[in-house]
Amino acid sequence: MSELSVPGSAEELTVETLDGLIARDHPGTRVARFELSNIKRYGQEMVSSAGRANVRLEFAYNPENLPKEVLMKLAREDLLPAPLYENEVAFYRILRPELHLATPRSLGGAYDSATGNFALLLEDLGPRDPHFPNVLDHISVDRVEGLLDLFAELHAGYWDTPRWSGDLAVIQSHVDGHIFEFFEKIAPGFVAIEVENDSFKKEMVAALGTDVPEMWAGLRRVQRYQSTGPLTMLHGDAHLGNTYALGDGSVGLLDWQLAVRGNWAHDVHYLINTALPVDVRREHEVRLLKRYLAKLSAFGVASPPSWDTAWYDYRLALIWGFFIGWLITPRINYGPGINQENVLRMKSAMADHDTMSLVRELVGAPERVAS
Structure with a gap:
């Protein structure tokens, strides 16, 4: 099981949890406060295998200039895709740091094998004017x-x-x-x-x-x-x-x-x-x-x-x-x-x-x- 406290829902998130998730991969970073918004659960607006929420961070210390606008991925209530959560956290912790591809930057993540909960903090692409296509769009x-x-x-x-x-x-x-x-x-x-x-x-x-x-x-x-x-x-x-x-x-x-x-x-x-x-x-x-x-x-x-x-x-x-x-x-x-x-x-x-x-x-x- 992860040594970190992994929340089961966005509402359980605390400054201490954020510090634990982020500091493991970005030592010295500390969160002062945060705001949650746009909490989505399974079945809402394209949410399939994981829930999500937007998090606005205010840092006490941010030596790596990490983004303040963050998308947090969380486990579905039924925890069915738990192996997928474990795998995505592993990807972002093991491989993402060495990739130069365009994919969101990770601030930190953890998977708790005892509960099936996971949390993954990713750069929110919203400020960069993104388009997220689907199969009904015209794609050149x-x-x-x-x-x-x-x-x-x-x-x-x-x-x-x-x-x-x-x-x-x-x-x-x-x-x-x-x-x-x-x-x-x-x-x-x-x-x-x-x-x-x-x-x-x-x-x-x-x-x-x-x-x-x-x-x-x-x-x-x-x-x-x-x-x-x-x-x-x-x-x-x-x-x-x-x-x-x-x-x-x-x-x-x-x-x-x-x-x-x-x-x-x-x-x-x-x-x-x-x-x-x-x-x-x-x-x-x-x-x-x-x-x-x-x-x-x-x-x-x-x-x-x-x-x-x-x-x-x-x-x-x-x-x-x-x-x-x-x-x-x-x-x-x-x-x-x-x-x-x-x-x-x-x-x-x-x-x-x-x-x-x-x-x-x-x-x-x-x-x-x-x-």
């Missing part, structure tokens, strides 16, 4: 290119790094760790309920000529294939809604709860297919994928995937975006419009690329053990 192909460049930079920095067996061995993957165990426990049942009770999702699954048990077994086989390498650091939940654009035109990434080591196509397929309408994606996806591969080289990857390998991995990865990305997601998380459009886009990509045939072939093939 140019913006998608900029986001893919971010992923290429992230992926290149950890491409088959020997650190996976050293200081980064603590980073989880899709085939081991608490994130793996979390989805192993809940995913088949949750998706089955969603498909049974949501006529649109049921129709999309039927149109692909498959069912929940086959997709789940196939997804797990795909992830074992992906674990054989090359491995890199993934955002892990790279749909359009976890991105932002600032007033100066720059773009960045949000919400690192599913950050793991894994196959590059996991991030790339999910961004392209949630960011672009089906017809636009069909027109541009080959060029976008080739751009991403070129950027890997530009960022220092000596041997990026060949085109044939990349195209195979991209088409295979689509099963995650459909099954875990959106079949599992209840409408309360984002509303019916966003949910349905994402399901449609992912289903259409799987149909276009005959992903289930690729999955069935892989399931029937001998497995190679991850190195």
